[in-house]
Amino acid sequence: MLSVQGINVFYGAIHALKDLSITVNEGEIVTLIGANGAGKSTLLKTLSGLLKPKTGSVDFLGKPIAGQSVQAIVKQGLIHCPEGRRVFANMSVEENLELGAYLQNSGSLAADFEMVYKTFPRLLERKKQLAGTLSGGEQQMLAMGRALMGHPKLLLLDEPSMGLAPLLVQDIFRIIQEVNAAGTTVLLVEQNAHQALKIAHRAYVLETGRVVLEGDAKELADSEDIKSAYLGGH
Template sequence: MEAILKVEDINVYYGSIHAIKGVSFEVNEGEIVTLIGANGAGKSTTLNTISGLLHSKTGSVTFMGENLGKIPCHKIVSKGLALVPEGRRVFLQMTVQENLEMGAFTQGGKTLDDDLERVYEQFPRLKERMKQVAGTLSGGEQQMLAMGRALMSHPKLLMLDEPSMGLAPILVEQIFDIIQELHKAGTTILLVEQNAQAALSVADRGYVLETGKVVTTGTGHELLESPAIKKAYLGG
């Protein structure tokens, strides 16, 4: 299998704080890969660096053979790389439909109606609320909107940052079902989660981050079974 995303030795700083210390990993085409770790381990920072919101001082991020290092953030989505950011960050004062249109900003508009149809099919709840402003949606609906918005750009790799955060268990299950559906439909997924149990059970492979470093890696199954991981992240 070909690595669609290759992250090599990135180092990211917030001022003098060294948040990511030489992280390397890769995502192969068609996989679900998860980055797990506690608060402050550097999971979100890693995703934000890949998507160009933050920059690494060293190393490289290669997506489909192209180095993303010098490419400005707004040009990255059109390369087929979409991020569903932490905390959803939907446009609260815009309607559901407008949010989805923004997701298709780089798409030129020809396939807009088909894409909207496709996303509404995936998330029927959004169709019911298409004219509502996003600020009136519940947390779970906003998460669906954030995911639908990212899917509007036809991503080859979809990055999800804590999609289960703040959601009731039943909704978490629903979100993970959707992630698996998207995966079956051919989207490669890079998933960041604190909910290690849920993330590892859907993932092909996982990387465990601790204070800015990759400490363990393995298949989802291996990590779920590993005593050390169980103790640290899965509550015994």
């Protein structure tokens, strides 16, 4: 579904991604793990078109998308739910969701609202409330619901569990699995490598802009290197 081949991405003078290649197959949950500054968010921003790779190729559904506008990429079903939620705090929950469906035909809007409210019942209770007044967990649900409104074929999730209470983290990961089971492919960036490896099919480990390890999520979760470096224990 997604094939990234040898991309190099620069942030000004900083060489943020170096000859990086990954693939994501239809139906998978793939997770990217790695320390802060390893280039995980940079990779997601490159996939959604916020950043342009200097060299290398990005193919989505068999077509090259590197260099296209964000709008064109969103239209093809690659949707990026950014780090830090980035909900529109000055607008209501309902309006936020509506903006998520910006490029959809208004015909499917009612059904999409229903689907999102079914996944996140809390959002239905709060639909007239300003997004800025929601708790951190609710804002994360809103950010994900908003992304789902855009009919993602591939959903990029950047740190969905960041700053959330452990119970909510469980909720968020359960919902990611549900969304995936309903047919959406997921590329997940997480600090919480332990949880991410539990729900993912495959994983890539990034270090300073390169892929240093890749493989089956279960195997990586059991590997001693990963345990000591990312899972905080032996």
